[in-house]
Each structure stands twice: as C-alpha cells, then as structure tokens.
Amino acid sequence: MSVIIIDEAHERTLHTDILFGLIKDIARFRPDLKVLVASATLDTERFSCFFDDAPVFRIPGRRFPVDIYYTKAPEADYLEACVVSVLQIHVTQPAGDVLVFLTGQEEIEACCELLQERCRRLGSKISELLVLPIYANLPSDMQAKIFNPTPPGARKVVVATNIAETSLTIDGIIYVIDPGFCKQKSYNARTGMESLIVTPCSRASANQRAGRAGRVAAGKCFRLYTAWAFKHEMEETTVPEIQRTNLGNVVLLLKSLGINDLIHFDFMDPPPHETLVLALEQLYALGALNHLGELTKLGRRMAELPVDPMLSKMILASEHYKCSEEILTIAAMLSVNNSIFYRPKDKVVHADNARMNFVVPGGDHIVLLNVYTQWVESGYSTQWCFENFIQFRSMKRARDVRDQLEGLMDRIEVELCSCNGESVPIRKAVTAGYFYNTARLSKGGYKTVKHQQTVYVHPNSSLFEEQPRWMIYHELVFTTKEFMRQVIEIESGWLLEVAPHYYKNKELEDSSSKKMPRKQGKAREELG
C-alpha cells in the first residue's frame, strides 16, 4: 500500500489544486493508494465531496483560547486605528507581545513610524515598546530581529504582512490586531494583466490570524471591523489561486502529462474559461501546441523547464542566437520578483545612484545581466551586494535558479554558449519568447500591439526616459496605472524574424489600421 498526504490543503495554492485533480484521477484506478488530505479549516465537506465522499477525521488542535473583540462601528482609517489599539494594549494589558497584520511594505513602514513617533512623545510615561517590521522583501538581517526575545519590562510589536499568517511563527505573541485586509493577486484573462489589490480578507484568514494569539497562552484578538461585517461582508474562504492567475505553465504541464481535454479536467474549482483559452492561444502562438491543441516537439522541450512558457521559449531560442549563457542568467534574474534592488527610505538617493551605475543600453534585461555578471566577478560577495544596494538573498536565489536551469539544458538539448554580452542576439532571443508582449510608441504614448491598450513604462525602468519606438515587456501589472515592468528595446523587423507565423509585415508598418496579429482561431477549436 502507498499513501499520499496533501498537507495545508486549505491554502488552496495553485499546486494543491492541480494535485487534487491528478490524484483523484489516479486514485480511482489504484485501490492500493490511500490519499490523506489535511486541512486547517472547517470546510471539510467540500474536500470530502470532491474525493468521492471520503471519510472525515477531526483532530482537535492543541491551542489556547483566544478572545475575539470587534469594533462597534467600522473604522474610517485602519492604520490610525492600529496605532491607537497597539498603544492601548501597551498601557492597559498585561505582558505579552503584539502582532499587527497589514497589507504591504508601505503600510508597515508608515505604521512603524507612527508608533515610534508617539512613543517618543510619551517618553518615560510608558514602558519600552519595540517596534519591528516584517515582510518578505525586508533584508534578512532585519527580518531576524523579530525573533529576539523581548527584554523584561518591555513589549514587542511585530507589524507584518500575511507572511506571519502562515509562513512563520513568532513566540510570545498574546495580542493580535487584525484590520481585516490583505493584498491579493487577480488576473484579467481578457487583457492578460495581473493586478495586486487590497481586499477584505476571508473569514478563514481572519481565524488563522486570530489563532496566532493563542500559541503560547490564552490570547486576545482585536478585529478592527464589526461583528456584522465578519458575518455578512467577508467571504467564507479565499478564492483559490487557480482562479486568480495566469495558467500558461499549468496548461503546458498538464498537456505534457497527456491530459488533452483541459476543459473537462476535474478541477475542484475550475479556473475561468477565458483564462484557459488565453493560455491555449499563447501556447499555440509560441509553437508549443499545434492547431489541434496537441503538444509539439518544441512544446515537449518547453515543458521540461519549470518556468513560464514564454521564458521557456526564450531559453530554447537562445541556442539559435548563440547566447544561452546570457539568457539563462536573465531568466534567473527575471524569476526573482523585482527584489534585486534594495531601496531603503532613508537612503533613496544613494540607492538610486548605485542602481544607475548598472545601467547599460538596450533595456532592463541587459541591466539585470550586468548586475549578475558583476556579482559573479565579485566572487558572489555579500559585501559587494551591500555596497551596491543589491539584495543578497535575491541574488542567491537567482544563482540557485540559474544552476537548476543550467542542469536541465542537456535534457532539452540546448548547447551552452556565450555571445560575450553582445546585446542584439540577447534581445532577439528575448523577443522570440515574448513577441506576444510587444508595445509600440504612438502619439498617445505606448499601446500594446495585441489589444491596443494604453500602457506605461515603469518609472524604475532603465528605459523610462528613452522612449524607444518598439518595446517588449516582461510583464504587465496594474498598480496605480497600467505598467510594463522589465522592458527592452527592439526593432520591429525582429518580430518578423522570430515569429513570422504570428506577425505580418503589414501589421508592423501600417499605423493607421488596427494592428491585430493573425487570428488565433485554431487554438480555440479544442474548446468547441
């Protein structure tokens, strides 16, 4: 007999949901296989029902009770409400550390500053309050501070993102302050744009947060919203990731496992139809699927790499342009989420100057390559990172990703070779993977070629002031505006060179007519 355990199933990550579908299928014709699904939430019925009415076992947790307090009326300014609540706890409540949940770096910094300023003003009237931020992109030495034991007579306040909800636990937390918001990714399959939006968190998430107060002793959770809002306005559970993300690599993976009919794949919660259609269209455009929606030889090679299809295609194309060494580095650097450059608030000018020193012509990909190359020349130095306002942790991760990808080159038969940093072949290889993400400068600024959508170069980009006519973007994100992040300059002729099946000469020259790429009707056929 064999057993498969799926733990933390309640988190409903992309991979959990894919596993659900695959394992359910396998378990039906493998009676020797036991499947154990472990979830920390109470919605067991959904899991049980999905797995053909599997029996449910309830295992009581070993936690201390947590008293929940709600506000009588909604808070107009939850940041201010957090600050006031922390100070009230500090002055009126017995010993025990405080954990505050906020949505992101900016909010956390603001909250910490406010707390410190008010403590300064109160001076010796109150006992010491240690204010510590924690979020994923905070440098690791500063992250480590939250784990130092609180000195006697003092109290610690940890101001955190969702990182403290599941990923790490802090000893000594007795009080939790929960404003009830989090930042969530969502994906628009019509435009292919991701956005990160502050939304009310789910009841499951709120309960998880409250639980953080009861790990060492009985605790208290102060919810900065009304009991009514908890009951009537918040969703029961968080929308599963599979319904809020681009599915390019998932579709490629499933196709490579021989699952052709994705529309009828047994998803516990199916993704939006349009998301699947767009993923299929893009894979067809990349040449990973044929007109019947079947995996091509190229698609099979692309599926060997654990990265998004466009990135995979870029790596495969790099062999033709004799720059696979450079492209592997760029792929690795793009995989670590915009966390290469460190920009602390109190040293913005220094950090920006340091960043400028890395700028080379061509665009952000070439700049990333330059950063990595210099780091290698420094002997992978931590000190070098520190001096250049580069996040060591991110570079280390890029190195790991690069090593892993390099190890797979043999299997997909891509020869390692270098163009000695020459820009054109590198940018052509990028174009071969990302031709779908082309933007062009017109009178009203940049517009995407695919949807004629107005987009902007991100102010952090090395091409922010350059305004090249044609650009390729790595990703499109909506924050305060529609931003292209990580862009390179290209020549329109390259589009015909790398994707003649996708672009017609006319489309690239005639600026008055609608510049739509060829119809991608074939990929739709599979969908009926």
Added chain:
DNA sequence: CTCTCCCT
C-alpha cells in the same frame, strides 16, 4: 515619476 501577498 512608482513604491506590490505569499514561495514555486
């Protein structure tokens, strides 16, 4: 002229 959850 921004500034963005989590870890795969």
